[in-house]
Amino acid sequence: MDRKNAAVIKKRIFHPYAVVGLIPAIFFLLFYFYPLSGILVKSFSLEGGRNLSFLDQVFGSPRMMKVIWFTFWQAGISTLLTLVCAFPCAFVLSRYTFRGKRTIRILASIPFVLPAVVVAAAFQACFGDKPFFFGITIDQPLVLILLAHVFYNFSVMLRILTGFWSSLQGRISEAAMVLGASPAKVFLTVTLPLLKPAIFAASALVFIFCFSSFGIILILGGPSYSTIEAEIYRQAAHLFNLPLASFLSLIQITFTFLLMWGYTSFTRRTARFSPDTEQIHLKPPVQLGEKLLIAGVVLFIFCLCVVPLLALVAASLTHAGKMTLVFYQALFVNTTGSIFYIPPFYAIKNSLLFAVVSLLIALTTGICAALFIRFCDRKFSSRWSNFFDPIFMLPLSTSAVTLGFGIIITLDKPPLNLRTSIFLIPIAHALVGFPFVVRAILPALRAIPEQFSEAASMLGASPLAVFKAIDLPLMAKALVAGAIFAFTISLGEFGATIFTSRPETPTIPVAIYRFLSQPGAMNYGQAMAISTILMLVTAAGFVAIEHFRKESTEGF
């Protein structure tokens, strides 16, 4: 009997859908766990006569302690500000229906999908030396950082709060009102307590994003404001203090994992308390007060989410007070004439090339992972898929800087020497995009009834034929959404790229950073122009994803 059981288990393990699980597993072992273990080894390595003095360099250094404190402090304040801004907007969007609401929701979502370097460039355009629209120059880097974080994370907070709040507007509120509660009482005694898990979950997520914010801190913060992320880069790339950078990465990994754990426990509670989602009672504004409230919220969202981007476009089209395309034209010219100088056009070409390769890697590994998880769902108990699913989500809770740093310190020597390989960048990008691809595909794949595969199989279709004839066409839309995710994430990725790119192969975000780091109107203008291009491409990608994801609602 035992031998027969073993045969059954063997058959399941060697099922083609089980074997495809090896592809993402190997990808993760080589390019995620191996680099991360490299950081761990480097942190505690005693080679070359070194000792554990880096511990003292962190915990004995007032500067480092200040960096760690500032990382938490800015994340906390940014989260609080984001909550204050998003809360009233979520109330209006979850309660009222009005003309242009869909457009406002899309506009409010766009900042989140923009690359950090584009956001930094937009805020420089809006509040820098030559401010557009508001006419205010903010020379306090801290204020710019906080503003940019609010801009960046507003949509996440708004989406989570609005989604949850909408479901509270119906029966539950009505029941409280029938029982004699005034609107204020309903809010305080019913809505707010039920909304609390969603507020905590959204806040935890925004805190994690701000905690591991890199591009915005590096570009807008300057040398005086450093977070753990920015410090890892500074220690590794500028001071070559790799053990210290490794130890900082370890601190970063520990904190982000703890925060992510907190976030998932909040979301579990959100799901448990989630009331009837069908009961959505939206009403048009009737009273003048309601109309003014909606107008105020629309204006606020426009000023927060759209104006900085318009400022970016305006800055890219203005030189010496006149409208011009000179910055766009300059992107295609080698202005210095030096053979070491790479024209920005090459950065665009590199980025597109890397994005295509990373899309192929992320899509292949993502499809295999999704097929494997579904196979676990179907053939084993859900315990297996509950185990593998979070593992495949790990890159989400690992900062890109840590990933990039881990990759360059481990994949530069045998057994796996990719130091000079052009594939290092797309591999890093694919790793960052992978969880998004899985999240896009898996719900669609899970929605295909098992009987379809069984029916196809009974009609003579091999597992590969089932995949081609049934799974692939039925998940095509989700696949396109996943592909666009992978592509746009790669185009805008900065944290890992700054470590893995070589001087002669910059990407668009790296080029933007280089331009913004150099003085001169031409550099500044070109940064604005190339940022505008990147903004338009990612925004278009986002709109396309929204279009293709209409049918599957699970995800981010």
Added chain:
Amino acid sequence: MGSELVLEHIHKTFADGSLVLNDINLELPKGTKLSILGPSGSGKTTLLRLIAGLAAPDSGTFSFAGELMNDVPPYKRNFGMMFQDFALFPHLNVEDNIAFGLKMKGMDRARRDARVGAMLAMMGLSEFRKRHIDELSGGERQRVALARTLAPQPRLLMLDEPLSALDRSLRKHLLIELTQIISPLNITTIFVTHDHEEAFAAGDLVLIMNRGQIEQKGVPEELIRFPKNDWVRDFLK
């Protein structure tokens, strides 16, 4: 006449340890129309899935036409199975659903078209050829599903509660239609149901299952007149 389908000492346990099939032994001569009847949870669908190759037994052997089938994957068995809710592919139209198995066999376009046309005519569905699955009624879907199952000329036809997805008023009419289509085909058929009337109407031979075991096997009349035990008698009341 020798038996075409032979099951010997089949055991199957679910992951939670519960026994679903306990020492199943069965022999069917070619062309038999067998109905498997039993309450829900009796193991009839599991038995069908084992024969189809969609599940594997823990122990025991299954042979068909003298060939041991235990390690043959479902797509190489050339068995036909009609599913409870038909499992028609929603991204393909009627014609492509019926042609699916023929494509998998590598049949050329002309022969495929001819075969699909013949199946559609046999089912009275000729004018539905290009229709989308969503545009069909329950009865039309059933006929498309049967056409899709029969098109590749399977060696064994299995029907898993083929009428349960339909309206009660439609069932009787469609059962007659179904048996009229299947009867002339000299193909071994297994019809799984929990409904006595359906089982007796569809099968020359009826097998009654309870708690993973075969309680009794026989022609309908024999079962009604000579139930083997109290449980069978009560069940058939």
